[in-house]
Amino acid sequence: METGGWTTMGWRRSGMGLALLAALAGCGQADKPQAADLQKAETLRPADAALAVKYERSCLTCHGTPASQAPLTGFAPAWExxxxxxxxxxxxxxxxxxxxxxxxxxxxxxxxxxxxRLIVFMSGGGQGGAR
Ligand code: HEC
Incomplete structure (x- = not known):
């Protein structure tokens, strides 16, 4: 004679939550300058030579590097x-x-x-190919 018994099924915990978090952390922000934007900001100059000199000795110091928190030259999302x-x-x-x-x-x-003219140039409106 056989006595029937119930087997209990254990719940398995799934580890999906962690995988989702990792995927979200990998998303880049669209308004964050990428390497190409940084290189552009370093090399762009106003077409007018006299203006370029003034730009280089003042504005470029900050507006050529995102570390200064200044809107990056030629990077449209920062200027919109x-x-x-x-x-x-x-x-x-x-x-x-x-x-x-x-x-x-x-x-x-x-x-x-x-x-x-510097603002127009830096915000990508022309004068030196920032367009
Ligand atoms: C010492 C660093 C520094 C220098 C030099 C500098 N800037 Fe800035 N600039 C900033 C920072 C930081 C901001 C962002 C200010 C904020 O929004 O809090 C800014 C913002 C601006 C803005 C946007 C202002 C607004 O109302 O949103 C303009 C336009 C600007 N700078 C133009 C210039 C020009 C033109 C020069 C050169 C003549 C220059 N900057 C030099 C740091 C600098």
């Missing part, structure tokens, strides 16, 4: 929201400074007209 403020406000921020952005961006002999 700023350009929406309009040129008059951007120009006044360059003249008066804004947080870690020093007044006049260390260019004391830059005119308003030159600041405007």
């Amino acid at each position: 929201a700023r350009l929406n403020k309009g040129m008059p406000l951007l120009l006044s921020h360059v003249r008066d400074g804004l947080n870690a952005m020093p007044p006049r961006g260390y260019c004391n002999d830059c005119s308003d007209e030159e600041f405007t």
